[in-house]
Amino acid sequence: MAGEEQTPKAQLEVLGAAIRAERVTAGLSLRDLAERTRVSNAYLSQIERGLHEPSLSVLSAIARALDVSLEALLARAGLLGDDTASGRALVRDTEAAILGDPELSEAQRFALLSVYRSFVPAPASPRRSV
Numbered sequence: 001m002a003g004e005e006q007t008p009k010a011q012l013e014v015l016g017a018a019i020r021a022e023r024v025t026a027g028l029s030l031r032d033l034a035e036r037t038r039v040s041n042a043y044l045s046q047i048e049r050g051l052h053e054p055s056l057s058v059l060s061a062i063a064r065a066l067d068v069s070l071e072a073l074l075a076r077a078g079l080l081g082d083d084t085a086s087g088r089a090l091v092r093d094t095e096a097a098i099l100g101d102p103e104l105s106e107a108q109r110f111a112l113l114s115v116y117r118s119f120v121p122a123p124a125s126p127r128r129s130v
Helices: 008-025 030-037 041-048 056-065 070-076 085-100 106-119
Strands: none
Touching: 008 041, 008 070, 008 085, 008 106, 030 041, 030 056, 041 056, 056 070, 070 085, 085 106
């Protein structure tokens, strides 16, 4: 994925997959996330499937509910600008590749991200309690 331009639809799909992976990792259902964000679970489902482009306020609410920074969430989706400092671009590209691979099931994405993150921590981000 490095150096490749993604279509807007592909970017939305990768963002949705990143949100879904973070939600599953946090052990939250769509309903739980909807309660925490005050966004309907139907709309969150559409975001996770890449069918809608969420506003910045919705993305911020999702990031807060998942206890990650907005920057980290966008970086995991590969949507931030080029950031090669301390290998962060490689981490972002690898996670985006896992999240965007249509050949992987949700369970496989979760497993791969868990193993990958156990070896290579995600870009540093301040964690907030919900």
